[in-house]
Amino acid sequence: MIFVSRPLSRVAFFLALVVYWEPIKVTTGGRAVGYIIEMLNITKDFPGIRANDNITLQVQESSIHALLGENGAGKSTLMSILFGLYAPDGGTIKIRGKEARIADPNAATQLGIGMVHQHFKLVQGFTVTENIILGSEPTRGPFIDIKKAQEKVLSLSKLYGLSVDPGAKIEDITVGMQQRVEILKMLFRDAEILIFDEPTAVLTPQEIHELIQIMRRLVAEGKTIVLITHKLKEIKEVADTCTVLRRGKLVGTVGVADTSEERMAEMMVGREVNFHVGKAQAVTGEVLLRIEKLNVKNAKGVLGVKNLSLEIKAGEILGLCGIDGNGQTDLVHAITGLAKAEDGKIFLRGKEITNLSIIQRLDLGLGHIPEDRHRHGLVLDFNLDENLVVHDYFRFPYAHLGILNKKAIKDNAQRLIKEFDVRSGQGAATPTRSMSGGNQQKAIVAREIDRSPDVFIVAQPTRGLDVGAIEYIHSRIVAERDKGKAILLVSLELDEILDVSDRIAVIYGGEIVGTVSARETNENELGLMMSGSVRQSAKGGKA
Amino acid sequence: MTKRREKVVLPLVAVFLGFLLGSIIVLATGRSPLAMFAAMIKGFSGIDIINDVPINTRHIGEFIIQAMPIILTGLAFAFASRTGLFSIGAEGQLMVGALAATTVALLVQAPKAIHLPLVILSSAAAGALWGAIPGFLKARFNVHEVTVSIMMNYIALHLNNFVILNIFGSVDRVKTAFFPESALLKSPFLQSLTRGSRLNWGFIPVVVALVIFSFVINKTTFGYSLRAVGYNKEAARYAGMKVNRNIVLSMMIAGAFAGLAGSVITVGTFNFGRALPSAEGYGFDGIAVALVGGNQASGILFAGMLFGMLKAAQPLMQSQGIPREIAGIIQASIVLFVAMQYGIKLLLEKFKKKESVSAEVDRV
Numbered sequence: 001m002i003f004v005s006r007p008l009s010r011v012a013f014f015l016a017l018v019v020y021w022e023p024i025k026v027t028t029g030g031r032a033v034g035y036i037i038e039m040l041n042i043t044k045d046f047p048g049i050r051a052n053d054n055i056t057l058q059v060q061e062s063s064i065h066a067l068l069g070e071n072g073a074g075k076s077t078l079m080s081i082l083f084g085l086y087a088p089d090g091g092t093i094k095i096r097g098k099e100a101r102i103a104d105p106n107a108a109t110q111l112g113i114g115m116v117h118q119h120f121k122l123v124q125g126f127t128v129t130e131n132i133i134l135g136s137e138p139t140r141g142p143f144i145d146i147k148k149a150q151e152k153v154l155s156l157s158k159l160y161g162l163s164v165d166p167g168a169k170i171e172d173i174t175v176g177m178q179q180r181v182e183i184l185k186m187l188f189r190d191a192e193i194l195i196f197d198e199p200t201a202v203l204t205p206q207e208i209h210e211l212i213q214i215m216r217r218l219v220a221e222g223k224t225i226v227l228i229t230h231k232l233k234e235i236k237e238v239a240d241t242c243t244v245l246r247r248g249k250l251v252g253t254v255g256v257a258d259t260s261e262e263r264m265a266e267m268m269v270g271r272e273v274n275f276h277v278g279k280a281q282a283v284t285g286e287v288l289l290r291i292e293k294l295n296v297k298n299a300k301g302v303l304g305v306k307n308l309s310l311e312i313k314a315g316e317i318l319g320l321c322g323i324d325g326n327g328q329t330d331l332v333h334a335i336t337g338l339a340k341a342e343d344g345k346i347f348l349r350g351k352e353i354t355n356l357s358i359i360q361r362l363d364l365g366l367g368h369i370p371e372d373r374h375r376h377g378l379v380l381d382f383n384l385d386e387n388l389v390v391h392d393y394f395r396f397p398y399a400h401l402g403i404l405n406k407k408a409i410k411d412n413a414q415r416l417i418k419e420f421d422v423r424s425g426q427g428a429a430t431p432t433r434s435m436s437g438g439n440q441q442k443a444i445v446a447r448e449i450d451r452s453p454d455v456f457i458v459a460q461p462t463r464g465l466d467v468g469a470i471e472y473i474h475s476r477i478v479a480e481r482d483k484g485k486a487i488l489l490v491s492l493e494l495d496e497i498l499d500v501s502d503r504i505a506v507i508y509g510g511e512i513v514g515t516v517s518a519r520e521t522n523e524n525e526l527g528l529m530m531s532g533s534v535r536q537s538a539k540g541g542k543a
Numbered sequence: 544m545t546k547r548r549e550k551v552v553l554p555l556v557a558v559f560l561g562f563l564l565g566s567i568i569v570l571a572t573g574r575s576p577l578a579m580f581a582a583m584i585k586g587f588s589g590i591d592i593i594n595d596v597p598i599n600t601r602h603i604g605e606f607i608i609q610a611m612p613i614i615l616t617g618l619a620f621a622f623a624s625r626t627g628l629f630s631i632g633a634e635g636q637l638m639v640g641a642l643a644a645t646t647v648a649l650l651v652q653a654p655k656a657i658h659l660p661l662v663i664l665s666s667a668a669a670g671a672l673w674g675a676i677p678g679f680l681k682a683r684f685n686v687h688e689v690t691v692s693i694m695m696n697y698i699a700l701h702l703n704n705f706v707i708l709n710i711f712g713s714v715d716r717v718k719t720a721f722f723p724e725s726a727l728l729k730s731p732f733l734q735s736l737t738r739g740s741r742l743n744w745g746f747i748p749v750v751v752a753l754v755i756f757s758f759v760i761n762k763t764t765f766g767y768s769l770r771a772v773g774y775n776k777e778a779a780r781y782a783g784m785k786v787n788r789n790i791v792l793s794m795m796i797a798g799a800f801a802g803l804a805g806s807v808i809t810v811g812t813f814n815f816g817r818a819l820p821s822a823e824g825y826g827f828d829g830i831a832v833a834l835v836g837g838n839q840a841s842g843i844l845f846a847g848m849l850f851g852m853l854k855a856a857q858p859l860m861q862s863q864g865i866p867r868e869i870a871g872i873i874q875a876s877i878v879l880f881v882a883m884q885y886g887i888k889l890l891l892e893k894f895k896k897k898e899s900v901s902a903e904v905d906r907v
Contacts (some may be wrong), residue, residue: 336781361783375777390782
């Protein structure tokens with residue numbers, strides 16, 4: 001199938017090119033070459049791994065070009081080369097038809113290349129304007145001309161429909177607005193080529209919709225966008241062309257209009273992919289986790305969780321959905337012991353655990369995939385094998401009489417690497433810090449699922465993962481459910497919540513505003529409850 | 544370059560650059576760097592490469608004497624550092640260790656087989672206690688360990704002087720009465736072997752400390768959890784480790800190493816308790832040793848010997864007409880170059896790239 005359709009789609013792509021050739025010529029001012037970026041035969045080696053193997057990427061001016069691939073496929077490496085963060089070991093880069101050597105990000109900026117990173121690079125205590133001008137401040141004499149700066153920011157924001165509050169501090173604005181600040185930062189520096197690295201990973205459905213509008217607007221004004229993503233839906237919705245990478249190699253470039261999501265998924269993963277989790281009706285047993293009138297203070301010292309009650313039975317997955325920052329984190333931390341409960345009670349298998357230490361909770365059968373993999377999930381300076389035993393390093397067979405058994409630790413790592421397809425350059429001995437984000441996440445998921453806890457708190461388990469890995473992890477979570485475990489799935493991805501959960505509880509402002517059956521609800525109903533505009537009426541089940 | 548090789552190569556480059564800078568300064572003062580190196584070689588091996596005289600083994604003994612305490616204070620700093628703590632309290636821990644050794648040496652009467660181990664253990668225990676205080680304050684109230692350990696250094700200095708002068712009643716306001724033979728690490732055998740140097744059995748606790756350090760950090764579950772806390776406190780907490788307990792224990796063990804240095808000096812190098820006008824700098828030398836040694840037992844051993852050699856070479860350099868401060872300058876610049884190792888790494892990589900490019904050009 002693959003071998004037949006790849007050339008076919010190429011033909012389609014070239015056909016599309018021919019059809020669109022005229023308008024492209026017009027927008028580029030009659031220039032013969034329509035490619036604004038050409039990365040030809042790029043190769044990049046890292047210790048133990050060839051991240052980019054002879055990859056060619058050609059991007060049309062004033063188009064949205066998606067770069068699709070699993071974690072570790074080499075997307076970020078390729079874009080880091082374009083942005084001047086890495087030097088390629090082979091190949092050439094041409095910008096606007098001219099060969100370019102991009103030694104560092106400053107050179108990239110000079111060439112009009114800007115990057116919106118997945119993790120925003122903003123100064124929290126600075127205002128929007130201050131962040132945008134940082135590093136290229138307009139001055140009047142020795143002073144910063146903040147007025148002039150603000151005017152330019154405002155005119156840019158108007159032109160591209162990027163609504164921001166120029167005087168607001170970063171710490172006070174939403175994630176969506178922070179992203180718009182990042183985009184404005186690029187535009188302020190006159191970027192013509194904008195690289196978006198997983199831009200929707202942190203956004204709510206509404207914000208994603210806004211971002212897509214913004215991207216269309218940018219292209220209409222003549223900008224070129226390279227979109228790094230693994231979300232097929234977004235590519236289908238917004239991109240013109242899609243280049244697919246797999247394990248460091250180029251799989252192909254297709255016109256988005258001529259292909260399907262299934263087809264792109266297949267190119268990316270190398271096999272057919274199931275988008276929906278196949279699972280039987282839940283067979284529930286006794287209540288394993290019960291939360292009664294829980295109150296938890298958040299980092300700012302106010303109540304993040306208010307009077308919250310929940311029950312999860314053996315053999316069911318309860319999805320907790322809500323817009324980021326509505327108390328999910330505080331609830332998870334209170335259950336797992338990372339934060340103190342102000343008031344209320346938590347029972348695990350009928351035993352109260354509200355004030356127990358973390359290790360006591362773990363021993364009673366609690367498991368936790370943390371939402372923040374760098375803060376809680378991993379010790380980045382440990383090797384991978386050491387990270388895979390952080391809970392059990394002192395238990396047999398990893399240790400005996402207080403002495404570590406390095407062989408047992410290594411064997412455990414090799415088993416999990418194989419089972420969960422964790423890709424790491426030097427196997428069990430890979431420094432965790434050097435692994436890609438997706439593979440770090442896989443390592444955490446592998447470790448936690450392998451513990452097979454009775455009550456499993458799963459927060460953002462597939463954040464930053466690609467469809468292939470998501471499919472596998474979802475099926476493993478469902479398998480745990482079928483073993484009779486109680487699972488709390490906390491996720492910002494509505495698709496994930498709808499697909500995996502049996503019941504869905506919606507959290508808003510630290511309170512559960514409704515609990516519904518996953519089979520009987522839809523994105524719309526959840527979206528309304530998430531935004532707090534609708535509270536569940538009497539029709540729903542009990543929380 | 545792999546991480547492991549980097550850990551060895553970068554400090555070596557720093558050491559090389561330190562000596563290079565020292566040589567340039569000696570040249571600038573109009574003396575021969577060769578004379579400096581001759582003094583240094585003599586400082587640790589006793590071999591005189593300029594004059595044709597037999598090997599003077601006394602220098603070897605004195606060099607080891609200089610290296611022993613700073614290896615221990617280096618271990619102290621490194622151990623806390625592995626748990627993510629910046630302890631600069633080794634100076635004070637060493638002083639209370641010395642004071643405890645003095646107390647036990649003077650007040651206890653027992654056969655050597657009991658008395659000497661008791662002296663050594665008491666110094667380690669006193670150092671551990673002194674380390675426990677900043678550890679506890681850090682764990683319980685999140686008071687920064689640097690602030691507390693600096694204060695503890697002053698308290699230790701004045702406590703030591705108060706006890707030595709007022710309780711043990713010093714005759715000359717400098718030292719206590721001599722210790723009984725049963726409390727001493729001194730060895731006439733080792734002294735005769737090294738032509739009357741002060742070399743003593745103190746190197747045995749040093750070697751034991753090195754082995755314990757390496758074993759605990761690398762091989763035990765306790766060391767694993769200490770490293771986890773050091774690298775990422777939050778992740779360690781998430782995994783169920785007792786972070787606060789580890790902080791206190793780590794500071795105590797670090798204190799024990801430094802306290803041990805107190806007894807190695809007091810009942811090894813000397814045979815009386817001493818009142819001190821000010822801190823002697825063993826603690827700060829220990830920080831330098833740990834930095835250059837990369838917080839590893841083997842690295843600390845070599846770095847301790849290197850700095851011990853520099854200390855031992857100072858009087859010899861002076862006799863060659865080279866200012867003794869040059870040794871201090873070399874020591875300081877080595878530490879600086881180690882701190883600059885990221886820059887050195889970049890330089891090495893550039894150098895390598897150029898080499899491979901020119902090799903390719905040659906091929907063409």
